[in-house]
Amino acid sequence: MSDFRIETKCVQSGYTPKNGEPRQIPIYQSTTFKYDSSEEMGKLFDLEASGYFYTRLQNPTNDYVAAKICEMEGGSAAMLTSSGQAAAFFSIFNLASCGDHIVSSSTIYGGTYNLFAVTMKRMGIEFTFVSPECTEEELNAAFRENTKAVFGETIANPALTVFDIEKFAKVAHAHGVPLIVDNTFATPVNCRPIEWGADIVMHSTTKYMDGHGCSVGGCIVDSGKFDWTKYPEKFPGLCTPDESYHGVTYTERFGLEGAFITKATAQLMRDFGAIQSPQHAYYLNLGLESLHVRMARHCENALTIAKFLKSDERIAWVTYPGLEDDRNYELAKKYLPNGTCGVISFGIKGGRVACEKFMNSLKIAAIQTHVADVRTCCLHPANATHRQMNDDELLACGITPDLVRYSCGIENVQDLIDDIKQALDNI
């Protein structure tokens, strides 16, 4: 399957039924699996044999869907998690523990920022945030003796900056650590970070991958390319015996292709239990089957609407990396030549009050704290997620009082433009 192009992988990868088996992936709605001898069960517990025994660790439905995403990203192994937040946490915590340090892009999803800067800090892991536009020298200066990974988002939510994957991968590798990329907004249809040097890719599958606003989920894909064994003192969890599994050394037993995901499953999933339910994995797979078709439409609609907004004198500014005069256009052309994403941000002349009137007048675009599904939705952060802040405080975190985040769905684009026009007329 791995020789096929992305569109074929969206539809076909992960599950190939044998003669007489179900065409669609079966939902293994079972917490547990039965064995004939306790000896066999014991081997599973010791990771000496592969097989299913308890859904908190692994379930066949989840594994089919993880295998599909793995092929789409060009990785060596993958796992599903209960949410994007769990995927971000696991991807870092599988490498770093109390006393360690991570370098992260500063323009990342707010939930991830809080996880890193507040919650993981309380666990003793420190983060240094750098601008995605930093020079190599500035990036180098952020590293410490105890740095274990570098993190960034292909297209940042909601800043819409494009991450220079090659630049960050090169510096991360020079310091002997992997680059982890959150590829949620681009999806593997528009960008495959591993092809540009990323080592681990994670997703909130809640967004475009599910794409129908129906199931919260996440996933982690390992490229299998980072050689942990070159830095055994930096990554003892992967390169030295795990006492909680009778002394298995993940890199020795599972190779570079399997070590990272096996450890994340055997330790983190076992202990934190952030599993995706097989039912949700099934819904996610339905979304993946049409991801390539939907992404093209999301991007086409967004570019058309971004150009319309640019041309309307009631609009103060527009940010969309697919626009030729956008600050991130050159990076978008390099990393996302077939399209970026469906999310645009723009400002309305007249600020807070005008935005409120505009939002209330929209008939198709729904007001939601969500992005990236088939239905168009929008949010006015100054009046929603950031409403407790005054204008000065908003500016300090890069959000202007007039900012509207607009997530283009796959409806008819002229209907969406007409909807925006009548809402602007109503201000």
Ligand SMILES: *Cc1c(COP(=O)(O)O)cnc(C)c1O
């Ligand atoms: C939504 C989102 C997350 C968090 O994912 P959940 O599935 O909501 O937990 C992480 N990263 C990005 C870029 C997101 O948009």
